[in-house]
Amino acid sequence: MRATFHLKTLAVAVATLSVASITNAAGLDRSGQDITAFLQDGTYAEAVYTYIDADVSGYDSSNNNPGDNRYVRGNATGDIAESYDFFRYGVKTDINDTFSIGVLYDEPFGAAANYEGDNNFVANTNPAQSAGEFANDQVPSGPIGNAIIGAEATTAGQGTNVEVRSENLTAILGMKLGADKNFQIYGGPVAQRVQADVKLRGLAYGPATSYTSHISPDQDYGWIAGMSYSKPEIALKAALTYRSEIDHSMxxxxxxxxxxxxxxxxxxxxxxxxxxxxxxxxxTPKSVNFDFQTGINPTTLATAKVRWVPWGDFVITPPLYNEVSQSTARPNGLDLVEYEDDQWQVELGLAKRLAPALAVSGTVGWDSGAGDVTTSLGPIDGYYSVGLGAKYNVTPEWAVSAGGKYLWFGDAKGQLPTGKIVGDFQDNDGYILGMKLSYQGK
Incomplete structure (x- = not known):
């Protein structure tokens, strides 16, 4: 006879892996846009806090001539990655045995980078030194060179800085199908809010040094759709979720x-x-998420997550920045941010129930990155990761989870939109910590 093990016996192990789940990935990806809260049984609610601290450092290029794309190793940049945190919330309930509703909140996209110290991503505090570099033919002389010296003087000591924040609010309606209600289709609207600030400083950016932009908060709308399958006797759940692009006019x-x-x-x-x-x-880009879990035995759960985001189609094109970069050779000008490749993420995990109220979990992950070379505002080319987590049921309904993840970032070269390599970033790493409070009732 085939062994079965009901989901109820594994309940304490479920969701221990998503505390510090897919984050700090390619492009501007942050939260991984997880929807597993909606896939839980009965009435479910969660609040998740995530903290990320990355160490991203490298060397600038001592070649400051905008017309020469050769990389020449220069000064150390120090750690440019600012630590950041964000929240995720979710609530879901069954209307009856056919229909379910849920609301999810997350912060899907973002960036936080800041350059300090003595390097070419910081405006020179000594204009005479900049003039000396011009005299040595490292950068062009003449009116543009003199203007760069003036711009450096007005922003002396300021470093390149970028901050991007976003928020998503997703409403989902699901309908179960089939005699045993094993299949479900779901979908709903998504409200998204985005804002950003960018400051380019230092000789690395040539004529664009001292460029500043502030993108005011804007809210626009998209949609989500997906399908899932469950087999409770072996704790199996599988879901495929599509999120649409969202167009912003900012x-x-x-x-x-x-x-x-x-x-x-x-x-x-x-x-x-x-x-x-x-x-x-x-x-902002569309995405596809695949979430899978299945029981291996009555106390062990295996999970898999796969995510695809077409960052190769994503660009940020500020109008004035673009106009200045237009020429007969580049009639369409340049984008401020663009990526070469699409992103793939894979995360595999195991969760083990050690006691009626306690479970532990482990994960391994891989992120393809969005291409190397990449933007100097986020010079990471994917990562490998390992993670550990634990979940304790304080009562049959209430649980507390905690987890952490260590990441090895892929080496990347920082490149300007002109194609000039301005930095080389190697041997970097980071860690993620997360906590979750959850409630599940029938």
Whole structure:
């Protein structure tokens, strides 16, 4: 006779692996857009806190000539990755044996980087030194070179900085199908809010040094759809979830001190302002998540997560920044941020119930990254990870979980949109800590 083991006997092991789950991945991916709270049985609610601390350091390029793309190892950058934290919430309940509803909140996309110290991503505190570098033909002389010296002087000591924040609120309606209600289809609307600040400082950015932009918060809408299958007698659940792109139309303030000096495309060059407030279009990427779990024996659960995000299609194109970069060779100008490749993530795990109220878990993970070379504002090319977690049921309904994950980041070269390599970042790592409070009732 085939052995069976009901999900109830494994309940304490379920969800121990998602405390410090897929985070700090390719592109701007943060939360992994987890929807497993909606896949839980009965009435379920969770609140998850995640803290990420990464060490990302490398060397700038001592070649500051914007027309020469050769990388020449220069000064150490120090740790550019700022620690950050975020929350995830979820609540779900069954209306009857056919219909379920849920609401999920997460912070799906973000970035936090800051350069400090003596390197070419920090505005020079000694304009005479910048002038000396010009004299040594490391950067061009003439009006543009003089303007760069002036821009460096006005932002002296300031470092390159980027901060991107986003929030998602997802409403889901599910309908179970089949005689045993093993199949479910689900979907619903998604509200997304995005904002960003970028400061480019230092000789690494050539004429773009001292560029600043502030993207005001904008809220727009998309949708989610998926299907799942469950077999409770072996604790099996599988779900495939699609999230749509979300188009944003955002107000953006830009300051580009050298824009009037450089001018726009044309003969003579078209006059451009040093500052402007205008509108920018931004599309956050679609994604596909696959979540799987199955019981191996009455006390052991195996899980797998796979995620795909087409970061190769994603760009950030501020209007003034783009206009300044237009030329006869590049009539369409440059994007501020772009990625070469799409992202794949895989995470495998095991959870073991050690006692009626206690379970532990372990995971291994891989992220493909979004290509090397990558942007100087986030120079990481994927990662490998290992994680540990534990869950304790304080009562049959209430549980507390905690977990951690260690990440080895892939080496990456920081590249400007012009193709110039301005940094080399190797042998970096980071860690993630998470805590979860959850409730599950029938």
């Amino acid at each position: 107000d953006i303030y830009e300051s580009y001190p050298l824009a009037p000096t450089i001018g726009g495309i044309g003969t003579p060059p078209r006059a451009l302002p040093a500052t402007q407030v205008t509108n920018m279009e931004l599309t």
